[in-house]
Amino acid sequence: GAVVSQHPSWVICKSGTxxxxxxxxxxxxxxxxFWYRQFPKQSLMLMATSNEGSKATYEQGxxxxxxxxxxxxxxxxxxxxxxxxxxxxxxxxxxxxxxxDTQYFGPGTRLTVL
Amino acid sequence: xxxxxxxxxxxxxxxxxxxxxxxxSSSVFSSLQWYRQEPGEGPVLLxxxxxxxxxxxxxxxxxxxxxxxxxxxxxxxxxxxxxxGLYLCAGVMSGNTGKLIFGQGTTLQVKP
Numbered sequence: 261g262a263v264v265s266q267h268p269s270w271v272i273c274k275s276g277t278x279x280x281x282x283x284x285x286x287x288x289x290x291x292x293x294f295w296y297r298q299f300p301k302q303s304l305m306l307m308a309t310s311n312e313g314s315k316a317t318y319e320q321g322x323x324x325x326x327x328x329x330x331x332x333x334x335x336x337x338x339x340x341x342x343x344x345x346x347x348x349x350x351x352x353x354x355x356x357x358x359x360x361d362t363q364y365f366g367p368g369t370r371l372t373v374l
Numbered sequence: 375x376x377x378x379x380x381x382x383x384x385x386x387x388x389x390x391x392x393x394x395x396x397x398x399s400s401s402v403f404s405s406l407q408w409y410r411q412e413p414g415e416g417p418v419l420l421x422x423x424x425x426x427x428x429x430x431x432x433x434x435x436x437x438x439x440x441x442x443x444x445x446x447x448x449x450x451x452x453x454x455x456x457x458x459g460l461y462l463c464a465g466v467m468s469g470n471t472g473k474l475i476f477g478q479g480t481t482l483q484v485k486p
Contacts, residue, residue, distance in 0.1 A: 264416075292472060303380075303462055303479040304417070353416050357472055362407070365416035 263287055264356050266366035273344055274374055281339045281369045283354030289334035290356035294363060295327075298351045310337050344373040377401060380463055380477025388485050390452050395461055395480045398445045403465035406446045407474070408437055411460040453484045 263286040273279050283293055292311050296304040308329050310316040316329035326348075328340040337356075341348055349372050355363035379398045387393055397406070405424045409417035421430050423439035423446060430437045434457075436449040446463055460481050464474040 266416075294473070301460070301479075301481055303476045306473065306476075309473060351414075355416075355474075360472070362419065362422065363472065363474060365409075365418075367416045368414065370414065 262364040264354065264364045264366040266354055266369050268369060269367065270370040272372045272374060275345055276343055278340055278342045279344055279371060281352055283337045283356065283366055285335045285356040288358060291334065291359055292357050293331055293337035294355045295329060295339050296353045298353060304353060341371065346373045349373045376478065377475050378463060378465055378477040380480055382480060383478055384481050386483040386485065387453055389454055393450050393453060393482070395448045396445070397463035397477045399465065400444065401467060402443050404468045406439055406463060406465045408448055409462040409464065411462060417462055455484045455486050458482055458484050
């Protein structure tokens with residue numbers, strides 16, 4: 261149990277376009293989802309915390325207008341990178357959790373902006 | 375300022391050697407988790423420690439949570455090439471809505 265999926269697993273886009281990444285909890289209802297960013301050989305950096313039905317809470321330094329997060333249901337959260345630029349290229353990972361429970365991580369999405 | 379200091383950040387050893395990875399903080403954590411991550415994949419949970427002084431074993435891996443719940447260590451005995459990967463510690467602070475505080479990570483390479 262506790263499987264989290266992400267789609268797509270990788271995406272290449274042109275500079276200036278927007279990209280949407282989906283995070284789904286497949287076998288449980290996730291009241292909270294987290295979005296992370298990871299650069300090569302580095303740790304995970306939390307971008308935002310998303311609770312179902314409410315606005316996401318962004319970490320300091322993360323532009324909420326650039327990284328749009330929607331958590332419309334208990335099994336789906338989306339991250340949209342708007343007007344993507346090469347510096348947005350990274351590995352994006354989501355996690356999902358039930359109240360007072362462990363975070364279960366998705367397999368990640370590799371974004372490359374040309 | 376890094377809330378959870380993980381060391382070493384890079385480690386290259388020969389098969390059969392032992393190693394220890396440390397995570398230290400001045401803050402108290404309600405729980406601490408260790409993950410292993412392969413390139414291009416998400417982190418996989420290895421263990422969660424909750425009680426100060428707790429020791430957990432997972433085959434050749436031994437995890438310890440400090441008595442004051444401010445630090446933790448991961449010890450690998452007789453490392454194998456299959457242990458190669460990125461090891462991450464992450465702590466949950468009390469009342470922090472489940473948010474994980476990650477250490478910098480330790481990239482381990484075990485050479486055959």
